[in-house]
Amino acid sequence: MSSASQSSWEPVRKVRTYEQVMAQIEQRMLEGLLAPGDRLPSERELSQLLGVSRPSLREALRVLEALGIVEVRPGRGPEGGTMFVGRPGDGFAILLKMQLALGHFSDTDVLRTRLMLEEWAVADAARNATHEDHEALRGILDRMDAPELTARDFNRLDTEFHVRVAESTGNSLASYLMSSLRAAIQRQMIDVYEQLADWRETARAVRAEHREILRAVEEHDVPRAIELVCGHINDFYELGSFSDGAAERDH
Amino acid sequence: MSSASQSSWEPVRKVRTYEQVMAQIEQRMLEGLLAPGDRLPSERELSQLLGVSRPSLREALRVLEALGIVEVRPGRGPEGGTMFVGRPGDGFAILLKMQLALGHFSDTDVLRTRLMLEEWAVADAARNATHEDHEALRGILDRMDAPELTARDFNRLDTEFHVRVAESTGNSLASYLMSSLRAAIQRQMIDVYEQLADWRETARAVRAEHREILRAVEEHDVPRAIELVCGHINDFYELGSFSDGAAERDH
Incomplete structure (x- = not known):
C-alpha cells in the first residue's frame, strides 16, 4: 500500500483531442491490429x-503523416485514403x-555522434x-567519379555511400539513425562545399579516401577501417565552416 | 549545362498547406529568427x-507540438501562446x-543498437x-535500493542510471538517442519484469551489476566497463520474453 500511495504519481495535464485519437491509433498498432x-x-x-x-481527426492524421507513419x-x-507505411520514413x-x-x-x-x-x-x-555489399559500395564510388556532378549530387552520393556502409551491418535501426543524421545536416554540408574556392579538389580527396575505406572493409581490416573513417570525417570538418560554427554556437 | 539538365530533378508531388506553413517556420529557425x-x-x-x-495553421502547429518543437x-x-521550447523533448x-x-x-x-x-x-x-557524475550515478543506485519500489519505478530509475551514464559523456545528442530508445521500449521492459515469477530477484542482480559498472567507470577501466555493460544488457534480454519476441517478429 505504501508504495502504491507514494510512487508512480504524475502531474495531470490537459490531454487534447488529437492526442487521444493518436493514443487510440497507437494502442491498435501495439495490439497488432494495424500493420x-x-x-x-x-x-x-x-x-x-x-x-x-473532422478538424481534430485531421490534426491527428497530419501528425502521423508528418512523422512518416501514414x-x-x-x-x-x-489507391486512396490513409495507409500505414512499411518503411521508417524521414x-x-x-x-x-x-x-x-x-x-x-x-x-x-x-x-561526435556522427563519429560514433x-x-x-x-x-x-x-x-x-x-560480396554483394562490396559491389554495391563500389557502384556508388564509380558514380561519384562522374566529372559533371554538381556539389549537391556529389553530396547525395557521399551520403549514399556512408548509409550503404551502415546497411551492410544488417542493423536497420542504427542505419536509420545514421541516415537521419546525414539528412538533417545535408544542407549544411552542401554549403561547406559550395563555399570552397574549388570544391572539386576536395571532392578528389574525398573520392580517394572512400576507395581506401572500401579496401579496408573488403580486407576485413577493422582497426584500419575505423582509423580511415575517423580521419575522413575529421578532415571534412576541418574545412573550416563547420568548426567555426561549432565554436560560435558552443560559446 | 549538361549537368544542370540531367541532375537534381526530383519527382513533383502535391505540397499541402500545412507543409508550406512548416517550411516557412523552419526557414525562420534556420535563419536564426526563431529561437x-x-x-x-x-x-x-x-x-x-x-x-x-485557421484549421491549416492549426495542423502545422499540432505537428510541431507533437514533435516537441513548440x-x-x-x-x-x-504565459499563453505557442512557444519554442529549449529542450529536445520526447x-x-x-x-x-x-x-x-x-x-x-x-x-x-x-x-544491437542499444548495445552500440x-x-x-x-x-x-x-x-x-x-566526480560530480559519479556522485549523481551513486545517488540513483542508492534510490534503486529502496525495498518498496514497484517494477515500474525500478525500471524508471534503471533508465535514469543508463541515461545519466550517457550524459556523463557531455554529448547531448547521443544521450538523446539513448534516452529516446529507452523511452520507446519502456513499456516492453516493464512487461518483462512483471511477467517474472519474482522480479525482485532479478532486480537484485541488476542492482549488483549497476554497482560494478559504476566501479569500473570510477576506476577509468574502459574495457571492463564495456564488458560489464554488454553482459548486463544481454542478461536482461535472455530473461526470455524479449528474445522470443525477436525470433517471432524477425521470422
Whole structure:
C-alpha cells in the first residue's frame, strides 16, 4: 500500500483531442491490429467512430503523416485514403533538422555522434559485409567519379555511400539513425562545399579516401577501417565552416 | 549545362498547406529568427500573415507540438501562446515507439543498437566522467535500493542510471538517442519484469551489476566497463520474453 500511495504519481495535464485519437491509433498498432499496408477508415467514418470533429481527426492524421507513419493519398478508390507505411520514413530527419536549427544540440555533439555511428558502422561492415555489399559500395564510388556532378549530387552520393556502409551491418535501426543524421545536416554540408574556392579538389580527396575505406572493409581490416573513417570525417570538418560554427554556437 | 539538365530533378508531388506553413517556420529557425523561448503570433494573426485558414495553421502547429518543437499553452497573457521550447523533448521517443509497433525495426536491431549506444556511453564515461557524475550515478543506485519500489519505478530509475551514464559523456545528442530508445521500449521492459515469477530477484542482480559498472567507470577501466555493460544488457534480454519476441517478429 505504501508504495502504491507514494510512487508512480504524475502531474495531470490537459490531454487534447488529437492526442487521444493518436493514443487510440497507437494502442491498435501495439495490439497488432494495424500493420503496414493497412488503411484507416475514411475521415468521415473515423470521426464518427471516435466521436470527434473532422478538424481534430485531421490534426491527428497530419501528425502521423508528418512523422512518416501514414501516407495520405487523395481519392476514395483502392489507391486512396490513409495507409500505414512499411518503411521508417524521414520523420526523424525532419525532427532532427528542426532541433539542430533551434540549437538543441551543438555542432560538436553532431560531429561526435556522427563519429560514433560511423565507427560502429564501418567496424561492423568490415566484419560482416558480403560480396554483394562490396559491389554495391563500389557502384556508388564509380558514380561519384562522374566529372559533371554538381556539389549537391556529389553530396547525395557521399551520403549514399556512408548509409550503404551502415546497411551492410544488417542493423536497420542504427542505419536509420545514421541516415537521419546525414539528412538533417545535408544542407549544411552542401554549403561547406559550395563555399570552397574549388570544391572539386576536395571532392578528389574525398573520392580517394572512400576507395581506401572500401579496401579496408573488403580486407576485413577493422582497426584500419575505423582509423580511415575517423580521419575522413575529421578532415571534412576541418574545412573550416563547420568548426567555426561549432565554436560560435558552443560559446 | 549538361549537368544542370540531367541532375537534381526530383519527382513533383502535391505540397499541402500545412507543409508550406512548416517550411516557412523552419526557414525562420534556420535563419536564426526563431529561437527557444520565442513565441509565434496568435493563431488569428499568423493565419492572416500567411494567408492560410485557421484549421491549416492549426495542423502545422499540432505537428510541431507533437514533435516537441513548440509548446502550446492556453490563454493570451504572457504565459499563453505557442512557444519554442529549449529542450529536445520526447518527439523521437514517440516516433520510435510507433515505428517499433509497426515492426519497422526488429527486436534484434533494437538490442544491437542499444548495445552500440551503451558501449559508446560507458567507454566515454569511464574516460571522462567527473566526480560530480559519479556522485549523481551513486545517488540513483542508492534510490534503486529502496525495498518498496514497484517494477515500474525500478525500471524508471534503471533508465535514469543508463541515461545519466550517457550524459556523463557531455554529448547531448547521443544521450538523446539513448534516452529516446529507452523511452520507446519502456513499456516492453516493464512487461518483462512483471511477467517474472519474482522480479525482485532479478532486480537484485541488476542492482549488483549497476554497482560494478559504476566501479569500473570510477576506476577509468574502459574495457571492463564495456564488458560489464554488454553482459548486463544481454542478461536482461535472455530473461526470455524479449528474445522470443525477436525470433517471432524477425521470422
